[in-house]
Amino acid sequence: MTEPAGGIHTKTTLVDITKCIGCRACQVACKHWNEGEGEATELEYNLGFQNPATLSAKTLTLITFHELPNEQAQGGLNYLFTMRRCLHCLEPACTSACPTTALARMADGPVGYDADKCIGCRYCVWACPWGVPTPEWDSLTPKIKKCTHCADREDQPVPLERNSVPLTADETDRYKKSITTPACVKACPADALTFGDRDSILQDAHARIAAHPDKYVDHIYGEKEAGGTTVVYLSSVPFEKIGFPDVGTKPYPGFSRTALHAVPPAVIAVGAMLGGVYSFMKRRTVALIAAAENNSALASKPKFAPLDAPLLTPFNWGLLALMAFGVISLITRFVLGLGGSTHLSNTYPWGLWIVFDLVWIAVAAGAFATAGIIYVFQRKDLYSLGRSAVLMGLLSYSFVTVTLIADLGLPWNSYQLALQSPEQSAMFEVSWCVGLYVTILLLEFLPVPFERWGLARAMAIWQKWSGAYVAGAVTLFVFLLSRNYVYAALAAVVFSALAWLFRAKDKKPEPIILAIAAVTLSTMHQSSLGSLFLLMPDKLAPQWWSPVMPISFFLSSIAAGTGLVIVIEMWIARGWNRPTPMRQLAAMGQITFWSLLVYAIFRLADMGVRGQFAGAFGGTMGALFIAELVVGFVIPLALLARQSSRMLPRTLFLGASLTTAGVVFNRINVVYFAMHVKGAMPQVAPEHYAPSIFEWGISVGLIATTIFLFGLGVRLMPVLPAKETIQGD
Numbered sequence: 001m002t003e004p005a006g007g008i009h010t011k012t013t014l015v016d017i018t019k020c021i022g023c024r025a026c027q028v029a030c031k032h033w034n035e036g037e038g039e040a041t042e043l044e045y046n047l048g049f050q051n052p053a054t055l056s057a058k059t060l061t062l063i064t065f066h067e068l069p070n071e072q073a074q075g076g077l078n079y080l081f082t083m084r085r086c087l088h089c090l091e092p093a094c095t096s097a098c099p100t101t102a103l104a105r106m107a108d109g110p111v112g113y114d115a116d117k118c119i120g121c122r123y124c125v126w127a128c129p130w131g132v133p134t135p136e137w138d139s140l141t142p143k144i145k146k147c148t149h150c151a152d153r154e155d156q157p158v159p160l161e162r163n164s165v166p167l168t169a170d171e172t173d174r175y176k177k178s179i180t181t182p183a184c185v186k187a188c189p190a191d192a193l194t195f196g197d198r199d200s201i202l203q204d205a206h207a208r209i210a211a212h213p214d215k216y217v218d219h220i221y222g223e224k225e226a227g228g229t230t231v232v233y234l235s236s237v238p239f240e241k242i243g244f245p246d247v248g249t250k251p252y253p254g255f256s257r258t259a260l261h262a263v264p265p266a267v268i269a270v271g272a273m274l275g276g277v278y279s280f281m282k283r284r285t286v287a288l289i290a291a292a293e294n295n296s297a298l299a300s301k302p303k304f305a306p307l308d309a310p311l312l313t314p315f316n317w318g319l320l321a322l323m324a325f326g327v328i329s330l331i332t333r334f335v336l337g338l339g340g341s342t343h344l345s346n347t348y349p350w351g352l353w354i355v356f357d358l359v360w361i362a363v364a365a366g367a368f369a370t371a372g373i374i375y376v377f378q379r380k381d382l383y384s385l386g387r388s389a390v391l392m393g394l395l396s397y398s399f400v401t402v403t404l405i406a407d408l409g410l411p412w413n414s415y416q417l418a419l420q421s422p423e424q425s426a427m428f429e430v431s432w433c434v435g436l437y438v439t440i441l442l443l444e445f446l447p448v449p450f451e452r453w454g455l456a457r458a459m460a461i462w463q464k465w466s467g468a469y470v471a472g473a474v475t476l477f478v479f480l481l482s483r484n485y486v487y488a489a490l491a492a493v494v495f496s497a498l499a500w501l502f503r504a505k506d507k508k509p510e511p512i513i514l515a516i517a518a519v520t521l522s523t524m525h526q527s528s529l530g531s532l533f534l535l536m537p538d539k540l541a542p543q544w545w546s547p548v549m550p551i552s553f554f555l556s557s558i559a560a561g562t563g564l565v566i567v568i569e570m571w572i573a574r575g576w577n578r579p580t581p582m583r584q585l586a587a588m589g590q591i592t593f594w595s596l597l598v599y600a601i602f603r604l605a606d607m608g609v610r611g612q613f614a615g616a617f618g619g620t621m622g623a624l625f626i627a628e629l630v631v632g633f634v635i636p637l638a639l640l641a642r643q644s645s646r647m648l649p650r651t652l653f654l655g656a657s658l659t660t661a662g663v664v665f666n667r668i669n670v671v672y673f674a675m676h677v678k679g680a681m682p683q684v685a686p687e688h689y690a691p692s693i694f695e696w697g698i699s700v701g702l703i704a705t706t707i708f709l710f711g712l713g714v715r716l717m718p719v720l721p722a723k724e725t726i727q728g729d
C-alpha cells in the first residue's frame with residue numbers, strides 16, 4: 001500500500017533492531033507520556049531481564065530480550081533487544097472486528113481508540129494477530145489499551161514564544177515536527193527508532209539492507225505482513241528467531257469481508273426465496289387437503305391447553321436455588337468488575353459466557369427451524385411442536401442477551417451500536433441481528449398469551465401491525481449493515497410485499513411473515529457467528545477454521561436446533577407423564593438426519609477441497625476432531641437414518657441428543673480447545689483459564705431460569721397440545 005491520496009503521509013516508525021541497546025528509554029517514555037502505572041518487577045527465568053513479560057494495560061511498549069547462541073560472539077551469545085508494540089496495520093484486524101468503531105484507523109496511519117465508543121466486547125483482543133490490545137482488568141470500567149502511535153501528541157499547543165522572544169515560522173515548524181514525533185522515538189539515544197512517512201521509511205530500510213547485507217537479513221518485517229504495517233522492523237537475524245510470528249501477507253479483514261458484505265443482499269434474497277417457497281407449498285398443501293379430505297394431519301390443528309401440574313416441585317425448588325446463585329453472581333459481576341469476578345485474561349479475553357452464548361444460540365435454532373418448517377414449508381403435521389419451540393427460543397435468546405451484557409466491559413456504551421457504522425464487523429451484525437430476532441420471537445409468541453387471556457384487541461393490533469414491524473425491522477437491519485439506500489429500498493419493497501401478500505385474512509392467522517423474518521434473521525446471525533472466527537486463521541486449528549465457517553455454523557444450527565426440539569419434547573412427555581408424540585418427533589428426526597447429513601458432507605467436502613485432511617487426525621487436535629466426527633456425525637446419522645429406528649423412542653432420543661451434543665462440542669472446540677491462544681505480545685507467557693465460580697453461577701443460573709420460566713409458561717398458557725389430542729406411539 002502506498003501513500004494515501006490527498007497528500008496525507010502515512011506516519012511510520014522504523015525499528016532497527018541491530019541498533020537497539022536495550023536501555024528501555026522508549027518503554028519509560030511511553031509510560032510517562034501515557035501516564036501508565038508502574039508494574040511490579042517479576043523476572044521470568046527464560047526471559048532474561050525482560051520486564052514485564054508482556055504488554056498490558058499499563059505497558060504499551062516493551063523491550064524484549066533475546067539471547068541467541070553464536071560461537072563467534074563474546075560469551076558465546078548474541079544479545080538482541082526488540083521494541084514490541086502495536087504495529088498500526090494498514091488494514092487492521094482490530095478495527096474490522098470492532099462493532100462500534102472505537103478502534104479506528106486515522107487517515108495518516110495511527111490506529112486510535114475512543115473509550116467513549118467502546119462497549120468492552122474484547123473482540124479486538126482476540127482478533128489482533130499479535131496480541132496487542134489489552135483490557136484494563138483491574139478497573140470497574142475496563143477500557144482497551146494499546147499504543148496510539150502518539151497521535152494525541154498533535155493536540156499539544158505550540159508555544160508562541162521562547163524566553164519572551166516570538167518563535168519564527170521555521171522554529172514553529174520545527175517545534176510542531178518535534179512534538180508530533182512519538183515519545184518513544186524522541187527518547188531513543190541509539191538512533192534505533194526513525195519516524196517519517198512510510199514510503200521514505202521503506203526506502204531508507206531497503207537502502208540500509210543494500211548497504212549492509214552482512215548486517216541485516218533481507219526482510220523488512222511489516223512491509224508486507226498482514227497487508228503491511230506502519231511500524232516496520234529491520235533485524236540481523238530471521239524474525240522467527242526473535243519471536244515475530246509469521247502472519248502471512250493477506251490483510252486480516254479480507255478473511256471476513258466477503259462473508260459480511262454478502263449479508264445485506266442475502267437478507268433480501270433469502271426473504272424473497274422463502275416467500276416463493278411458502279406460496280408453492282401452500283398451494284400444494286391446499287391441493288393435498290382437497291385430494292385427501294380425511295387427512296386429519298393436514299387439515300386440522302391440535303388444541304393447546306395450559307399444563308395442569310404443581311409448580312413448586314423439588315425439581316423447581318432446585319432451579320430456584322440455582323437462579324438465586326445466578327442473581328448473586330450477576331450482582332458480584334458488576335460490584336467486582338470483570339477482572340475481579342472472572343478468570344478472564346489477556347490470553348482468554350472470552351471465556352465460559354461466550355462459549356455458553358455460542359452453544360445456546362446454536363441449540364436455540366430449533367425455534368426458527370420449527371417455525372420455518374411448519375409455516376413456510378407447510379408441515380402442518382408438526383404444528384403441535386411449534387409453540388413450545390418458540391417459547392424455548394424466546395427464553396433462550398433473551399437470556400443470551402443477559403449473558404452478553406454481563407460479558408461486556410462497558411455495557412452502558414451499548415447505545416453506540418445504534419450510532420456507529422463499522423464498515424465490516426461480525427460482532428456488529430450479530431448484535432443487531434440477535435436483538436431484532438428476539439423481538440420477532442416475541443411477536444411470534446404473543447398470540448399465545450392473547451388467546452389465553454382473551455385479549456382480542458391486542459390480537460387485532462398484532463394482526464394489523466406485525467407485518468409492518470417486520471418490514472421496518474429488516475429494512476433497518478439491511479441499512480445499518482450496508483449503509484446503502486438501494487439495498488435498504490429493496491429490503492423494504494421485498495418484505496413489505498411479503499407482509500402484504502401473506503397478511504392475516506381470517507381469525508386464526510398464520511404468522512407467515514414472522515416465520516419468514518425469523519428464518520431470514522436466524523440464517524444471518526447463525527452464519528455470522530461463524531464469521532466471528534474468520535479473523536483468527538492463525539489461532540484456530542485447521543480442522544475447524546475455514547473460509548466457509550459461516551455456512552457450517554448455519555447448517556449445524558439446524559441439526560442442533562431440531563435435535564434439541566426432539567429432546568425437549570421427550571423430556572416434557574416423560575417429566576409430566578404425557579404421551580410422546582412419536583409420529584411428529586420421528587418426522588422431526590428425519591429433518592434432523594438430513595440437516596446433519598448435509599452439514600457433515602459440506603464440512604468434510606470443504607476440508608477435502610482445501611486439502612486439510614493431511615495431518616487432521618494426529619495429536620490432541622486430531623483426537624478432538626475424531627471425537628467430533630464419531631459422536632457428532634457417525635453415530636447420530638446411523639441412529640436416525642431409518643424411519644423404523646426413528647420410531648423407537650430410545651434410539652430417537654439418543655440420535656437427537658448426540659446430534660445436539662456434537663454441535664455443542666464443535667462450538668466448545670472452536671472457542672476453547674482448538675483455539676491456540678498465546679496471550680499478549682510478545683506471546684511468551686500464555687495464561688491458563690478455568691471459569692470462576694461467578695462465571696459458572698451466571699451461566700447455570702440462566703439455564704435454570706430458562707427451564708423454570710418454560711415450566712411456568714406452559715402451566716399458565718396454552719403452549720403444549722392438550723393431552724387428549726396427542727397421538728402417542
Ligand code: SF4
Pocket residue numbers: 085086087088089092093094095111127128129130131132133146
Ligand atoms: S497490531 Fe493489532 S492492535 Fe495494532 S493495528 Fe494491527 S491489529 Fe490493531
Ligand code: SF4
Pocket residue numbers: 097098099100101102103117118119120121122123124125144
Ligand atoms: S468495542 Fe470491542 S472491539 Fe471495539 S475497542 Fe472496544 S473492546 Fe475492542
Ligand code: SF4
Pocket residue numbers: 029030031033034060061085146147148149150182183184185
Ligand atoms: S508511539 Fe507513543 S504510545 Fe506508541 S509506543 Fe511510542 S511512546 Fe508509546
